Amino acid sequence: MTGEQPDPERVIVLLRAHARALVLPVLVLLAVSGGAVYGAAVLDELWLRVLIIAAGALALLLLVLAPYVRWLASHVLITTRRIVIRHGLVVRTRQEVLHSRSYDVALRQSGLQRLFRSGDILLNTGLDRPVVLRDLPRAALVQEALTDLMEHSRSSVADARRQTGATRLAG
Numbered sequence: 001m002t003g004e005q006p007d008p009e010r011v012i013v014l015l016r017a018h019a020r021a022l023v024l025p026v027l028v029l030l031a032v033s034g035g036a037v038y039g040a041a042v043l044d045e046l047w048l049r050v051l052i053i054a055a056g057a058l059a060l061l062l063l064v065l066a067p068y069v070r071w072l073a074s075h076v077l078i079t080t081r082r083i084v085i086r087h088g089l090v091v092r093t094r095q096e097v098l099h100s101r102s103y104d105v106a107l108r109q110s111g112l113q114r115l116f117r118s119g120d121i122l123l124n125t126g127l128d129r130p131v132v133l134r135d136l137p138r139a140a141l142v143q144e145a146l147t148d149l150m151e152h153s154r155s156s157v158a159d160a161r162r163q164t165g166a167t168r169l170a171g
Contacts, residue, residue, distance in 0.1 A: 013077075017071060020118070022067070078146070083096065
């Protein structure tokens with residue numbers, strides 16, 4: 001035995017869905033806050049003012065804050081050994097894909113995604129359906145990096161298996 005330690009796992013990048021997903025909540029923020037302030041200034045009765053402000057606050061909570069927190073709570077972590085996908089607010093889901101278990105990496109882009117250089121990365125793991133990393137920014141670069149990581153991981157796993165097999169045969 002050589003006593004050689006494997007390389008420690010290092011974080012390469014932490015990705016979230018493209019920030020384009022927050023455009024609609026920002027537009028809603030501007031419209032609702034402007035509408036609520038205008039309504040509160042124009043209306044004469046106090047109960048109507050309170051109603052408009054409360055409705056505006058509820059709309060901001062549901063249509064602005066919830067999508068932003070959902071966007072913050074979902075991410076993809078790529079390390080030298082695996083990909084960790086986390087999403088969900090109330091029910092958290094965590095999925096891991098080892099680089100050595102994946103067979104190929106595909107990129108799927110819609111017209112809008114192509115315009116913003118984002119896209120969906122599909123990881124074929126040999127299961128029923130591929131693992132999908134949705135709407136990642138700079139998707140072509142992510143696909144290239146994942147291909148390199150998986151190729152390196154596969155070759156290092158194969159090398160380790162050959163070494164252990166040769167050690168067993170020699171012993």
